[in-house]
Amino acid sequence: MTNTAKSNTLHFGLLFFLAIAFLVLPEYHSGNLARIMILAIYAMGYNVLFGYTGLLSLGHALFFSAGMYGLGLTMHLNGWTPAPAFVVALLTSTIVAAIVGFLVLRTTGVAFMIVTLMFAQAGYLTILYFGTYTRGDEGFALQQATRQLIGFDLTNPSVRYYTALILFSVVLLLLAYLVRSPFGRTLVAIRENEERAKMLGYNVTAIKLQAVILSGVISGASGAAYALLFGYAGATFATVQYSILPLLWVLVGGAGTTTGAFFGVLFMTYLIDYASGQTNAYLIVVGLVLVAVTLFLPHGIVGTLRNKYAGWLP
Amino acid sequence: MILSTCGLTKAYAGVAANTDIDFDLPVGQTRAIIGPNGAGKSTFVGMVCGRIPATRGNVSFDGTDITTMAAHERIRKGMAYTFQITSVFQGLSVRENINLAARRRLGKNKLAVTRKTDEILQRLNIANRSDQLASNLSYGHQRILEIGMGLAQDPRLFILDEPTQGLAESEVDDFNQLMKSMDAETTILLIEHNMNVVMAVAEYITVLDQGMVLANGTPEEIRANTAVQEAYLGTGHG
Numbered sequence: 001m002t003n004t005a006k007s008n009t010l011h012f013g014l015l016f017f018l019a020i021a022f023l024v025l026p027e028y029h030s031g032n033l034a035r036i037m038i039l040a041i042y043a044m045g046y047n048v049l050f051g052y053t054g055l056l057s058l059g060h061a062l063f064f065s066a067g068m069y070g071l072g073l074t075m076h077l078n079g080w081t082p083a084p085a086f087v088v089a090l091l092t093s094t095i096v097a098a099i100v101g102f103l104v105l106r107t108t109g110v111a112f113m114i115v116t117l118m119f120a121q122a123g124y125l126t127i128l129y130f131g132t133y134t135r136g137d138e139g140f141a142l143q144q145a146t147r148q149l150i151g152f153d154l155t156n157p158s159v160r161y162y163t164a165l166i167l168f169s170v171v172l173l174l175l176a177y178l179v180r181s182p183f184g185r186t187l188v189a190i191r192e193n194e195e196r197a198k199m200l201g202y203n204v205t206a207i208k209l210q211a212v213i214l215s216g217v218i219s220g221a222s223g224a225a226y227a228l229l230f231g232y233a234g235a236t237f238a239t240v241q242y243s244i245l246p247l248l249w250v251l252v253g254g255a256g257t258t259t260g261a262f263f264g265v266l267f268m269t270y271l272i273d274y275a276s277g278q279t280n281a282y283l284i285v286v287g288l289v290l291v292a293v294t295l296f297l298p299h300g301i302v303g304t305l306r307n308k309y310a311g312w313l314p
Numbered sequence: 315m316i317l318s319t320c321g322l323t324k325a326y327a328g329v330a331a332n333t334d335i336d337f338d339l340p341v342g343q344t345r346a347i348i349g350p351n352g353a354g355k356s357t358f359v360g361m362v363c364g365r366i367p368a369t370r371g372n373v374s375f376d377g378t379d380i381t382t383m384a385a386h387e388r389i390r391k392g393m394a395y396t397f398q399i400t401s402v403f404q405g406l407s408v409r410e411n412i413n414l415a416a417r418r419r420l421g422k423n424k425l426a427v428t429r430k431t432d433e434i435l436q437r438l439n440i441a442n443r444s445d446q447l448a449s450n451l452s453y454g455h456q457r458i459l460e461i462g463m464g465l466a467q468d469p470r471l472f473i474l475d476e477p478t479q480g481l482a483e484s485e486v487d488d489f490n491q492l493m494k495s496m497d498a499e500t501t502i503l504l505i506e507h508n509m510n511v512v513m514a515v516a517e518y519i520t521v522l523d524q525g526m527v528l529a530n531g532t533p534e535e536i537r538a539n540t541a542v543q544e545a546y547l548g549t550g551h552g
């Protein structure tokens with residue numbers, strides 16, 4: 001099998017497995033899995049910038065919440081239906097990412113991390129400031145009656161699961177295509193050696209901006225899907241915690257791998273789920289496991305598999 | 315002239331790295347720049363390709379003033395540059411390194427990119443290493459790979475900063491052959507410490523000393539120049 005064939009087998013195999021999973025898993029777990037797939041979209045968006053381009057952002061909650069509120073507010077306040085509201089979400093996160101990217105790409109390294117963090121904090125405060133509309137930390141629910149798409153009830157567990165799967169598939173296959181495309185290879189080149197990429201004639205600043213926008217819009221799509229499928233938008237999703245989470249997911253799953261984002265979210269979700277069932281001090285357990293993972297799997301789950309056994313892993 | 319500079323100057327805090335350099339390079343020439351360590355050779359070519367911003371002065375390439383252009387725009391006009399300190403994509407395969415260089419110019423035409431990459435791998439005798447990571451190559455092969463990335467761009471002006479530094483003798487011979495096999499219309503600007511290489515490949519030589527042009531001439535003229543002997547050849551380099 002060529003590497004392309006192996007990569008296709010992996011991606012379609014994972015999607016097939018997820019399609020079956022709903023039929024065999026108890027409702028509790030299939031509900032978890034729907035949420036995991038949506039958050040994995042967020043992690044994949046983050047991975048475009050962190051894993052492939054080598055830019056560590058601490059402000060992605062801004063893009064996630066731009067999508068979440070882009071959809072949530074247009075549905076909640078303007079009474080729009082999900083499809084056009086989703087388009088608004090994509091536009092909102094694109095514009096936010098373009099503006100933020102344009103400004104933050106003037107910095108590098110630690111300054112980049114701090115400036116992205118500050119922009120996200122400004123976004124969070126903006127949501128609180130417009131509390132009349134956003135209801136601040138408390139947030140607002142999207143009415144069940146409005147969460148209907150071409151005759152399907154998105155609050156129904158099976159519709160919700162398969163909608164999440166379709167969105168997840170689109171983004172996973174897009175990412176798989178991207179990393180093999182000339183554009184994706186250029187992102188990796190910038191990650192590996194920015195100065196060399198520039199001296200080969202690549203417009204590094206413009207390419208990085210495109211990466212921020214792509215990463216931002218995928219993160220925004222995840223935020224919008226989250227609000228739509230789980231019926232809630234709140235300022236918690238704009239806090240620092242939601243900027244750190246995708247970093248952890250991607251580190252655990254494998255930065256710069258297509259499937260690492262999914263396995264990172266899956267692992268962390270069930271780790272927290274299991275640990276919190278055992279003890280109130282579950283965050284300590286989670287912390288220790290994360291330390292162990294970074295010690296023994298420094299390239300994350302999929303990254304370590306790639307380094308040790310399967311160099312073809314995309 | 316493919317390249318001209320006028321009054322090109324670089325001042326680092328307190329250090330005059332280059333002072334008022336006027337330089338003309340005709341199309342197709344192989345020009346060596348020599349001079350003692352710290353003479354300002356790397357600074358000069360750095361300002362030519364845009365990697366180092368000039369304090370003042372002008373650079374023109376093929377009749378266009380490129381003084382205000384960003385480095386990547388200058389490269390796109392037909393320059394290629396190899397770093398004095400090897401700079402390849404360590405985590406990527408040899409083939410992917412060359413691909414990236416070829417693809418920037420050939421764009422989405424996959425077939426042309428593959429053909430170009432194969433040609434370069436053959437020409438540099440590294441085809442059998444094409445799937446290795448660049449980081450697993452020996453130092454000499456990494457330098458050769460970097461030269462290959464330059465060639466893959468089919469540059470009109472190829473700038474090489476001490477390409478033979480640290481190469482084994484046989485590799486240096488291969489490098490000389492490579493330089494001689496370049497198309498007649500490719501202009502080469504070569505910074506070189508190894509006088510055997512300079513005498514073997516250069517058609518014309520510019521000597522820099524303390525950030526200024528000390529002499530220009532054919533290899534024979536430079537060899538006979540007493541000022542050059544004092545400033546450079548006499549001081550132990552070469």
Ligand SMILES: Nc1ncnc2c1ncn2[C@@H]1O[C@H](COP(=O)(O)OP(=O)(O)O)[C@@H](O)[C@H]1O
Pocket residue numbers: 326327329330331349350351352353354355356357358
């Ligand atoms: N980034 C820098 N900051 C300060 N001084 C520098 C810098 N780069 C080079 N120099 C100084 O400029 C002079 C010329 O350096 P360089 O162009 O590297 O010389 P060469 O390549 O001929 O050995 C040297 O005195 C060097 O110390």
Ligand SMILES: [Mg+2]
Pocket residue numbers: 355356357398475
């Ligand atoms: Mg030098």
